[in-house]
Amino acid sequence: MSLDPEELRRLGYGVIDRLVDHYATLSAKPPMPVPDPGWSAASVPPCPDGPTDPDAALDFLFGEVLTRAQYTSHPRFFARIGAPSNPVSVLADLAGAGVNVFAGGWVGGAGPSAVELAVLDWLRDWMGMPEGTEGVLVSGGSVGTLTALAAAALARVGARSRATGYCSEHAHSAVARAWRTLGFDPDNLRVLAADEHHRLPRDATRDTIEADRSAGLEPFVIIATAGTTSTGAVDPLAGLADLARAASVWLHVDGAYGAPARLTPAGRDLLAGIELADSLVLDPHKWLFQPYEVGCVLMREPGLLERTFALDGAYLRDTATTEVQFRDRGPQLTRGSRALKLWLSLTVFGLDAFRAAIARGLELAELAQRLLEERPGWEIVTPAQLAIVCFRRVAPGLSDAEVDALNDRMVAAAVADGFTAPSTTVLGGRPVARLCTINPRTTDEDVRATIERLEQLAG
Structure with a gap:
């Protein structure tokens, strides 16, 4: 259960190349995987008795498995509490696992x-x-x-x-x-x-x-x-x-x-x-x-x-x-x-970069709140605090139950749409939409475009 050093080096470089490409194209991917009803444990090939092509195995890993995962490092992943990683830490995990x-x-x-x-x-x-x-x-x-x-x-x-x-x-x-x-x-x-x-x-x-x-x-x-x-x-x-x-x-x-x-x-x-x-x-x-x-x-x-x-x-x-x-x-x-x-x-x-990244997350939630307040049809439920803002889409003539259903549909449609990934929570017994903006990759335009997309999906 070992590889020739040059073969291991070739496969390792190939994995790094794929990861670099992943980071470079992250914004163009859906932050949450699109549901695939045909995917199950049966989609994974049976365990082979003998060796197989490692390139084919890596193709399956990157092409089928890892594409069906949420990308919490995505600049428009605003659901729950994300985990916006950094590539240098990935190298440390690789080194630690490599040495075991x-x-x-x-x-x-x-x-x-x-x-x-x-x-x-x-x-x-x-x-x-x-x-x-x-x-x-x-x-x-x-x-x-x-x-x-x-x-x-x-x-x-x-x-x-x-x-x-x-x-x-x-x-x-x-x-x-x-x-x-x-x-x-x-x-x-x-x-x-x-x-x-x-x-x-x-x-x-x-x-x-x-x-x-x-x-x-x-x-x-x-x-x-x-x-x-x-x-x-x-x-x-x-x-x-x-x-x-x-x-x-x-x-x-x-x-x-x-x-x-x-x-x-x-x-x-x-x-x-x-x-x-x-x-x-x-x-x-x-x-x-x-x-x-x-x-x-x-x-x-x-x-x-x-x-x-x-x-x-x-x-x-x-x-x-x-x-x-x-x-x-x-x-x-x-x-x-x-x-x-x-x-x-x-x-x-350096620590200053981390401080700046945290401060950026706080500012992005405040930006989201300002944009929501400036646009008609939005209600701020909880103001921006620790990079989270909760809000609701409202419309004249709708009952509370209809507004609740509207907001649930809006967020579900946003996730299915693949452009952005907000989430919901329940406050005061009623569902509300929610953005968590802790990712330093997120731009002002990502926040603005997310709110515009939610407006479109709400109808």
């Missing part, structure tokens, strides 16, 4: 482990958390939240059947899944109605904690969101941090999407208080422009991750060391290096 690098322990991976420690300290510093804060890179926000809550439970929870947690109705669905997976009673996760700004209300959280404590339950964690997926809203982090201290509960901040905005002046003001978190999750594969997968967990209390996840075995005795073992900071023993791509892209482009 192991980042679970120091003995077998001192190089990637040191890079991960450095990258974690960069992230810790940018978030304003104190020296001594520890962390680990994971696949993304879902596993990050699971990891953080598992450690918090070890530190703060007695009987899990009585533990209660508090989050907004707009918290990411990964929170409820982590809660259930960790063995907490699903009924004890208090999902509170958001305030008029779609944030977790501090006073209602305080009152619910007090009521639960009086009922003999064990309030344990407030889960705040720094950038909700639907609207980009930021919970009142400083106020919730004060409440958490007063109530002796853990403050976990889900900043998977919004936390990197702290690198900009506007984002720093909006995210004031994020540095007070007991644990924080953020996803570099979102607003730090990395390929999937890379998420980050930061933990204020040193040693807590190791106390939660450390493992041992006779087969590991030869790897014992006083240096960090990342296998002891999360649920993975076998793990590749997610740090290499973030390190390489930051090293090549």
Whole structure:
């Protein structure tokens, strides 16, 4: 199972050429794949018993498989939260996979482990958390939240059947899944109605904690969101941090999407208080422009991750060391290096480029809001915040139900059309259209043309 060096070099150059062409022609492609009812697992050829032509296999990969995927790096991919990657990070992933690098322990991976420690300290510093804060890179926000809550439970929870947690109705669905997976009673996760700004209300959280404590339950964690997926809203982090201290509960901040905005002046003001978190999750594969997968967990209390996840075995005795073992900071023993791509892209482009790219995303959402406000037939439902704006197409004489149906049809038609990819969410019980503008490749004209296309499709 090897190739002649020259054949490997030829195939490798061919893959790079295809990727370069992909980036060069990205804007001309549909951001979301056009549904193909004829495509299924049966479309994939059966596993051969003997060798086949590698060029034909690569043709199938690039021509049939990868064309049926969403392109989150596309300048008009505005759906949900995108992952606008950069090609330098792709090279780092290629290098790491090519060497088959192991980042679970120091003995077998001192190089990637040191890079991960450095990258974690960069992230810790940018978030304003104190020296001594520890962390680990994971696949993304879902596993990050699971990891953080598992450690918090070890530190703060007695009987899990009585533990209660508090989050907004707009918290990411990964929170409820982590809660259930960790063995907490699903009924004890208090999902509170958001305030008029779609944030977790501090006073209602305080009152619910007090009521639960009086009922003999064990309030344990407030889960705040720094950038909700639907609207980009930021919970009142400083106020919730004060409440958490007063109530002796853990403050976990889900900043998977919004936390990197702290690198900009506007984002720093909006995210004031994020540095007070007991644990924080953020996803570099979102607003730090990395390929999937890379998420980050930061933990204020040193040693807590190791106390939660450390493992041992006779087969590991030869790897014992006083240096960090990342296998002891999360649920993975076998793990590749997610740090290499973030390190390489930051090293090549510099932090200022990332700051400028984040600021550009904020400006694009504000541009979209201005354009919508200038044109008849649009209603702003939530103003631009953290590069997300929610809006609705309206028309005189239509009922609420008809307006709702119009907006759902409009967004679905836009995705099927192949020019642009907005998405929908539900606010106040009604569907709304939504743009998330975090891609630095997006031009002003992309935003303007998207709004014009939505007008055409709405009729």
